Amino acid sequence: MTDFEYMVIGKGLLGCAATHYLSQWSQHVAVLGPDEPADFARHQGVFASHYDQGRQTRLLSRSPIWSEINRQAMLNYPVLQAQSGMSFYRPVGALYANADRVTRGNPYRDYRRIAQELEVAHEWYEPEDQSWREPFPDLDFPAGYSVLYEPAPAGYVNPRDYLRAELTLAEQHGAVAIRETAVDISQTAHAITIDTAEGNRYTAAKVLVAAGAFTNCHNLLPYPLDLPAKTETVILGEVSAADASRLEGYPTVLYRIDDPDISDIYMTPPIQYPNGRFYIKMGCNTSADSWPKTLEEMQAWFRDGDSNACHDALCRALDSLWPSVDILATETKRCMVCYTPSGHPSIDRVEGALYVATGGNGGGATGSDTLGRLAAGLVFDDRWPASIPRQPFRVQFLHSHR
Numbered sequence: 001m002t003d004f005e006y007m008v009i010g011k012g013l014l015g016c017a018a019t020h021y022l023s024q025w026s027q028h029v030a031v032l033g034p035d036e037p038a039d040f041a042r043h044q045g046v047f048a049s050h051y052d053q054g055r056q057t058r059l060l061s062r063s064p065i066w067s068e069i070n071r072q073a074m075l076n077y078p079v080l081q082a083q084s085g086m087s088f089y090r091p092v093g094a095l096y097a098n099a100d101r102v103t104r105g106n107p108y109r110d111y112r113r114i115a116q117e118l119e120v121a122h123e124w125y126e127p128e129d130q131s132w133r134e135p136f137p138d139l140d141f142p143a144g145y146s147v148l149y150e151p152a153p154a155g156y157v158n159p160r161d162y163l164r165a166e167l168t169l170a171e172q173h174g175a176v177a178i179r180e181t182a183v184d185i186s187q188t189a190h191a192i193t194i195d196t197a198e199g200n201r202y203t204a205a206k207v208l209v210a211a212g213a214f215t216n217c218h219n220l221l222p223y224p225l226d227l228p229a230k231t232e233t234v235i236l237g238e239v240s241a242a243d244a245s246r247l248e249g250y251p252t253v254l255y256r257i258d259d260p261d262i263s264d265i266y267m268t269p270p271i272q273y274p275n276g277r278f279y280i281k282m283g284c285n286t287s288a289d290s291w292p293k294t295l296e297e298m299q300a301w302f303r304d305g306d307s308n309a310c311h312d313a314l315c316r317a318l319d320s321l322w323p324s325v326d327i328l329a330t331e332t333k334r335c336m337v338c339y340t341p342s343g344h345p346s347i348d349r350v351e352g353a354l355y356v357a358t359g360g361n362g363g364g365a366t367g368s369d370t371l372g373r374l375a376a377g378l379v380f381d382d383r384w385p386a387s388i389p390r391q392p393f394r395v396q397f398l399h400s401h402r
Contacts, residue, residue, distance in 0.1 A: 002191045004030045006379060007204035009182045009194065009220060011035075012048045013159060013365055014345075014357055015210035016166040017372020018379070022208075023173035025380050030176040031167070032194065032202070033211075036160075040303055045181045045197060046214040046295075047302040049232075049335045050159040054268035054281050055365040056252045058094045058154040059120045060111060062363070065344060067118050068388060069367035074153045076369050084168040088161035091152035092269065093251035095132070097141045098148075102258045111148045123149040136250055138324050142258070149251070156252050156268050159365050166369070178202070183218040185209070187352050206353040208379050210372075213338040215358045216398075217295040222351055224398040225340075227359055229298065231290050232335040233307045235314040236279035237327040244270035244278035247325070255321065261287045261313035267321065280327075282318055283335070286310040298336065307332035337362045341396050347375045348395035355379050356395055 005026045008019045011033025019031040036051050037043035057074060061067045077089040096111045115122040125132045125147040132147045133139070141147065167177060180196040185207060187193075192207045209220050213229040239247070250269035257265050267282040288309035292298045315330055340346050340359035347357045357375035364371060374393070377383040384390050 002203040002205050004028050004176075004202065004204040006030070006206050006208070007032060007192075007194060007202065008208045008210055009033065009185070010210035010212060011167070011177065011179075012210065012212055013050050013163050013166070013368035014212075014360070014371050014375065015208075016163050016170065017369045018208055018210060018357060018375045019175050019372075020166045020170040020173075021373045021376035022380060023170045023175040025376075027174050029170070029174070030178055030202070030204070031170065032178040032180055032182055032196070034181050035179055043303065046211070046217065047299070047336070048212060049337070050163055050365065052159050052234075052281070052333075052335075053273050054156045054271045055159050056094065056254070056266055056268065057089070057157050057366040058150055058252070060094070060096070060115050060118070060122070060150050060154070063343070064118060065389060065392060066363060066367070067120070069370045072387075073367040073369040077157070080165045080169070080369065084165035086161050086165035086168060088158045088165055089155065090157075091155040092249055093152055094150045094154040095136070095139070095251045095253045096148040096150070097145045097253065097255045099127075099142075099145045099256065099258065101144065102256045115148065115150070121151055125149070138247060138322060139250065139253070140321060140323050141255065154252070156271075157365065158271075162365070162368070166372070182211075182220060185220050185354065187354055192353055206355065206379055208355045208357055208375055209350075210357045210375065212358055212360070213298060213336045214295070215338075215356065217298070221354070221356065225346060225356065225358070226396045226398045227338050227340060227346070228291055229336050229338040231292065231301050231305060232283060232337050233286050233289070233310065233314070234281060234283040234333040234335055235311070235318060236273075236281055236331050236333060237318045237322075238329045239270050239278050239280060239325060239327065241278060243325055244272070253321070257284070257317055259313060259317065261310045262317060265317060280318065280322065282314065282321075284314070284317070286313070301336065302334055305334050307334045342392045342394070344392040345371055346395040347371065347378060347393040349378070350395060
């Protein structure tokens with residue numbers, strides 16, 4: 001006899017979504033993971049990357065598979081909001097700014113071609129056509145950039161409230177949230193045992209590990225996944241309440257900047273943060289990014305990593321994008337992205353009754369509801385929808401074990 005029929009390890013966006021869907025099919029479901037740390041500098045456990053107020057959400061994505069994942073999730077946002085009572089979604093649209101001359105950063109993406117192939121509603125502006133500025137006069141890109149505008153349902157979500165919505169619905173269905181950290185998982189023919197850092201032990205018939213960048217830490221899986229993790233830096237530019245109100249309906253931005261220190265900018269309009277102030281959030285790849293490999297290295301980054309290494313370049317970019325907006329102050333935040341060889345999350349059975357769902361590849365927040373549903377279905381009865389190919393989500397280990 002086990003404590004639970006299903007246990008999800010990891011109380012992040014994907015883990016809470018999986019818990020929500022499992023709870024619809026079973027009365028004996030638990031999700032295990034710590035809350036957001038109150039004090040990063042003193043926190044001795046694991047971290048997550050949903051500690052934020054704004055993440056871009058859009059149909060136009062890097063591949064047809066990702067676009068379908070996002071589409072299914074975005075269609076379900078209004079349902080999640082209505083059922084949970086949590087408002088987390090703002091469909092303000094998205095702007096994509098690209099220039100052929102930019103060679104740094106991610107490979108060039110022809111967003112116009114992708115939008116046409118996927119039949120995503122959009123408006124296209126050649127470099128000489130500056131009429132995109134009329135509805136968004138406070139935004140600016142350098143000369144020579146083409147711009148694509150994707151209207152609603154593109155926009156952004158509040159990841160903290162998105163997670164709360166999934167967890168609220170799971171708990172309404174009887175799921176249990178255990179605010180502890182798993183440090184060891186062992187499996188027999190009859191049950192899986194989970195030991196926590198707090199000294200407690202739980203058993204479950206099936207376990208799904210959804211621990212993000214920390215999946216290979218501790219002893220959660222029998223074999224390490226091919227799951228490199230990269231540090232990510234975000235800058236918050238504070239604006240006045242008056243400017244925040246004026247810019248409230250502005251779109252999110254993807255901007256392929258031409259800069260020696262930073263690349264691949266993503267940005268939200270001003271959003272109110274828990275301290276009551278309003279910030280433009282901008283993230284990107286930087287020349288100072290690193291690839292931590294151990295639990296200690298990951299913890300060190302989240303606690304006090306040098307997120308100011310490219311602060312000047314980040315400020316220059318922020319000022320250039322909003323030349324008429326007064327940036328009152330700036331501060332940087334630390335995040336982490338984990339990648340898989342396929343470019344899609346690993347959602348698969350690892351061994352016996354142990355499963356994994358991890359590897360957002362920098363885009364997992366938007367479609368986490370879909371990804372959680374995929375993982376829950378696989379764990380529950382091996383189901384997988386025909387609308388999404390199965391092979392790209394197969395797990396790949398650091399060394400061959402199959």
